[in-house]
Amino acid sequence: MRFQKNVTNNWKDTFNKQSKLNQLITRSNLLGADLKVTNFGGGNTSSKILLKDPITKKMENILFVKGSGGDLGSIKEDGFASLYLDKFNNLKNIYRGFNHEDEMVGYYPMCTFNNNPRAASIDTPLHAYVPFPEVDHTHPDSIIALATMSNGRDIINKVYQGRVGWLNWQRPGFDLGLKMENLIEKNKDIMGIVLGHHGLFTWGNTSKECYSNSIQLIKKAQTYLNNSIKKYSFGKPIYKKKTHPDFEEKLITTIRGLLSTENSKILHLDKSDITLEFVNSQNLKKVAAVGTSCPDHFLRTKRLPMVLPPLSVLIKNESKITKIIEENLLKYKEAYTKYYNRNKSKGSPNLRDPYPVIILIPEYGMMSFAKNKSTARVSSEFFCNAMNVMKGAEGISKYTGLTEKEAFRIEYWDLEEAKLKRMPPEKELAGKVALITGAAGGIGSATANKFLNEGCCVVLTDIDKSALEAKKKEFINKFGKDVVHSIPMDVTNEKEVKKAVSSSINAFGGIDILVANAGFSSASLFENTSSKLWDKNMDILAKGSFLISREVYQKMIDQNNGGSIIFIASKNSLNASKGASAYSVAKSSLLHLSRSIALEGSNYRIRSNVINPDAVIQGSKIWQGEWKKQRAASNKISINNVEDFYKNRSLLKVSILPEDIAEGIYFFASSKSQKSTGNIINIDGGNITSFTR
Ligand SMILES: [Zn+2]
Structure with missing residues (x-):
């Protein structure tokens, strides 16, 4: 095996008992589950099913075909457009020719069966x-590898011995x-068609037959490639993977900062085998x-991707790294x-x-940047x-692109x-990354929820x-795994703080928002306050906030994007409250820490x-333990009345949730407060003794 592991036929005979539509869904999910069969969002499937028209009660042939958007791997019934096949066939009568084929898309909705809102895609006539x-x-990578070889048509003929037809590259649409249809009519014994530079079509009388044909043809291409491919498709490897975590962080934040001047972007890192084989090869640039x-x-x-110099060369020029990246980006921008x-x-x-x-870096891997994760x-x-396609094609013949x-x-x-124009507008925090400390607690998780709702990528610590693991699961269920990252962190441990920030940068490309929320509370009359209790307050509240904010602040400077x-x-x-001297002093230090950062930042x-x-x-x-008991004692009220006590103490007579x-935090995180720094917002229902002056 030199190219890739062969795909497997996962059809079970029990599937044959499902309805035709359910068989179509099952088959689509099987095909979409393997990236070797089709890329995410790529490819489509269809069934022509006899159904009773709800109005005329006549049986009609209905085409169920994957509609616009979505992915085969997870498609359900609502992912398919449904069209009267008879009507769709009649479109041939009004087709004005190749130069007018885009106008045909406007007719597809007029063939809709059963008021189905799913839009038919441009691939519909191909089905x-x-x-x-x-x-x-x-x-499939394997078949596209054959279909992008300079002698693609001959190779397809050779591999499939005439059982698979060939059509040169053409944009999908009515004409294709x-x-x-014409090719199949003239060649009754073919079992599939390869579209040059594009992909595979197969068919059958049943879902089982159609799916089995797809798998069989893909396997055949894989076997051919596995047996015939050269040892080094991209020429000899001339670089080896290297790591230098501190520099890599600087590289990532610098690139992301430069790419995010207009709209903030999110990173995805890939160091898979195929990426390293490609970036470390002799023929990478070519x-x-x-x-x-x-x-x-x-x-x-x-x-085209952008190719940067190898990691070791970038490390050698660390002092000039911003300039090097800027020059490369400018060159790319000009060429584009x-x-x-x-x-x-x-x-x-x-x-x-x-x-x-796409940014390729020899000795390192691939970075990709987009508006969201x-x-x-x-x-x-x-x-x-x-890269798989290029590997297959270069390993046997010569890889060719489209003109x-x-x-x-x-x-x-x-x-x-x-x-693109139909897409909803971006949310307020789209493309941004926030790190939240104490994220498993009440305020931390409410903030994470608010940020995720606003399109932010969130690092929970x-x-x-x-508790952190449980919160992570909860948010993944609600918002998907792409946007949530978590790492346990003790804010008083400098090493763990560094590690958490580093892990965030590798996950998303940087940090734009820090919510220093991790807290702790203690109550003690001043005469009883031990130095241990004093230190603990200072460590978690003052030093912990200092450590995480300094670490993030340094990275924000590297990002150069505010x-x-x-x-x-x-x-x-x-x-200050009575009986909470250590807590009050430690908390008050945050005011000056924030002002100092506002000044220099x-x-x-x-x-x-x-x-x-x-x-x-x-x-x-913090209200679960001793604090509540002591606050009750200090205010001379029963523990059950604590919430009411605080509610009634506020000017607005409200409980604070x-x-x-989170709303206040969001205001400071968002662009709505972009002209505000060194400020304080009290969210306390109104408390006259805390009025800022
Ligand atoms: Zn396609």
């Missing part, structure tokens, strides 16, 4: 006009559907310059702008973000698919532009490992502000 009930379309091939790729990865200007025509959509999505991850997966003109036409296709630091202090920082557009909560009892860990504090 409708294949004269079989079941059709699969996939993007007609060409496929092959990368040919560009990715499969049409799905351009929109996510851009046609020229590519746009060379290829644009009247009516082309405007130039999009001209910076790279899932897009960055998927772009990286797409480029892994592209620049054709690549441009796909990247700036009106239909794709329309899709807490000293309580099991930042917001928010300290969660207390009403006690302005107005302004040079770097780093803002620092304070939230003073008071009496947030619900969900709070973690969610109320």
